[in-house]
Amino acid sequence: MDPALAGFLLVAVFTALIMSGRLAPAPALVLTPLIFGLMVGHGTDLGPMVLEGLREVAPTGVMLLFAILTFGILTDAGLFDPLVRLIVRRVGGDPFKVTLGAAALAAVISLDGDGSTTYLITCAAMLPLYRRLGMNPLHLACLLMLVSGVMNLSPWGGPTGRAAAALGLDVTAVFLPLLPAMGAGLFAVFALATALGLAERRRLGVLEGPALAPDEEDRQAPRLRYALNLLILAALMAGLIAPALGVKTLPLPVLMMTAFALALTLNHPRRADQAEKIAAHAPAALSVAALIFAAGVLTGVMKGTGMVEGMSAALVAAIPEALGPHLAPAVAAASLPGTFFLSNDAFYFGMLPVLAEAGAAHGIAPEAMARAALMGQPFHLLSPLVPSTWLLVGLIRVEMGAHQRFTALPAAGVCLAMALAAMATGGF
Incomplete structure (x- = not known):
C-alpha cells in the first residue's frame, strides 16, 4: 500500500475509533499505527521506529506525569485556599465583583492545568453566591470554561x-x-466578565449583607509550611519563564520532578502518607502519561514508514501556492472546528504532523505550526467529547446545549484575540 494513502487511512481509522468510543485513545494510538505499518510492508523494523518515537515524547511524558502529581499535592495542602477565602469575602453581594472574582479565582486555580480541579474548586466557592444573588449560571459556566481553555495551554x-x-x-x-x-x-475573558458583571448589576442591583462562605473544609496549613509551598510554586514558575529572559535553567521535566519531590516530602514526611498521596493522584497522572507515551508509537511509525512525508507531499500539491506561506493562520482557524469535532488526540497526533510537514515545505517552522494549532483550545472545550465540560454543566446544573449556544461566540472571540496576539508577537 502507498505510504501516503496508508497515512490518510490511518488518521481516518484512528479518528473514527476515538470518536465512536470503540477504543480508548491509548490503545488506539498503539494498535492503529502498528497495523498500518504492517500493511505498508514493514515488520520487525517497526520496533526501532517505535523506540525513536518514544525517545521523542519521553521528556513531555515525564513532565506531565510529575506536574499532575505536584499540583495535586500543592492543592491538597491548601495552597490556594487563602485566595478562595479572600475573593469570597471581597466580592460581597455585588454581581459585578462576583463575576470578576469567579474569573480571577479560576485563572489562579487553572495553574494546575486540570479543568476538573478548576471547576470543582471555583464552583464550590462561587456557585452559592450566584444562586443567592439570582445571577445567570450560564455566565459562570462560560467564564470558567474560557479561563480553563486559555490556561490549559501551560x-x-x-x-x-x-x-x-x-x-x-x-x-x-x-x-x-x-x-x-x-x-x-485572559484580557478578552476579563473584558467579557466585566460586561457580564455590569449587566447583572444593572439587572439585580447590589445585595447588602455579608458574602456567603463556601461550604467546604478549611484546610489551614502551618504558616511555615504554607510559605515553603508557595516558594516551591514560585521557583517552578521562575524556572519556566527563565529561558525567555535568556537565563539558563534546568529542563522542565527535571524542574517538575524536583518540585514533586520537595512538595511531597514537605507536606507528607511519613512514608505511608507519601504512598497514599501518590496513589490518590495516580489515576489522573498515569492516564495522561500513558497517552503521551502511546503517542510515541503513532509518531514513530508514521515518520519511520514515510507516511508523514507522503501525506505532506500530497497536501502540498493540493495547497494553492498563494496559501502556502499563510498555512499557519489557516491551521489556527481550522483548529476551532478541528478540535471541536475531533478529540485533541485525533487532531494533534493524527493531523498536526501532516500539517507541519506541509508547512515545512513553505518554510514554516514546526514550532509555529504547533502554536497555531493550539489557538482553538477555548472553543475545543465546548465539544461534547470533553469530559470536564460535562462535569462543569453538571455542577452548575445547566443544559449542555444552552451552554454551547451561549458560549460559542465568546469562545470564538477569545480564540481570535489569542491568534492575533500570537501573530503580532511572532508566535506564528
Whole structure:
C-alpha cells in the first residue's frame, strides 16, 4: 500500500475509533499505527521506529506525569485556599465583583492545568453566591470554561504537551512564545466578565449583607509550611519563564520532578502518607502519561514508514501556492472546528504532523505550526467529547446545549484575540 494513502487511512481509522468510543485513545494510538505499518510492508523494523518515537515524547511524558502529581499535592495542602477565602469575602453581594472574582479565582486555580480541579474548586466557592444573588449560571459556566481553555495551554495542561510530542519538539520552546497569546486571551475573558458583571448589576442591583462562605473544609496549613509551598510554586514558575529572559535553567521535566519531590516530602514526611498521596493522584497522572507515551508509537511509525512525508507531499500539491506561506493562520482557524469535532488526540497526533510537514515545505517552522494549532483550545472545550465540560454543566446544573449556544461566540472571540496576539508577537 502507498505510504501516503496508508497515512490518510490511518488518521481516518484512528479518528473514527476515538470518536465512536470503540477504543480508548491509548490503545488506539498503539494498535492503529502498528497495523498500518504492517500493511505498508514493514515488520520487525517497526520496533526501532517505535523506540525513536518514544525517545521523542519521553521528556513531555515525564513532565506531565510529575506536574499532575505536584499540583495535586500543592492543592491538597491548601495552597490556594487563602485566595478562595479572600475573593469570597471581597466580592460581597455585588454581581459585578462576583463575576470578576469567579474569573480571577479560576485563572489562579487553572495553574494546575486540570479543568476538573478548576471547576470543582471555583464552583464550590462561587456557585452559592450566584444562586443567592439570582445571577445567570450560564455566565459562570462560560467564564470558567474560557479561563480553563486559555490556561490549559501551560506545558502541563495537556494540549501543548500533545502538540509538542506529536512533532518531537521541546515543550518549553513551544510554550514560551504563547505567553502573549495567553495574556490576550485572559484580557478578552476579563473584558467579557466585566460586561457580564455590569449587566447583572444593572439587572439585580447590589445585595447588602455579608458574602456567603463556601461550604467546604478549611484546610489551614502551618504558616511555615504554607510559605515553603508557595516558594516551591514560585521557583517552578521562575524556572519556566527563565529561558525567555535568556537565563539558563534546568529542563522542565527535571524542574517538575524536583518540585514533586520537595512538595511531597514537605507536606507528607511519613512514608505511608507519601504512598497514599501518590496513589490518590495516580489515576489522573498515569492516564495522561500513558497517552503521551502511546503517542510515541503513532509518531514513530508514521515518520519511520514515510507516511508523514507522503501525506505532506500530497497536501502540498493540493495547497494553492498563494496559501502556502499563510498555512499557519489557516491551521489556527481550522483548529476551532478541528478540535471541536475531533478529540485533541485525533487532531494533534493524527493531523498536526501532516500539517507541519506541509508547512515545512513553505518554510514554516514546526514550532509555529504547533502554536497555531493550539489557538482553538477555548472553543475545543465546548465539544461534547470533553469530559470536564460535562462535569462543569453538571455542577452548575445547566443544559449542555444552552451552554454551547451561549458560549460559542465568546469562545470564538477569545480564540481570535489569542491568534492575533500570537501573530503580532511572532508566535506564528
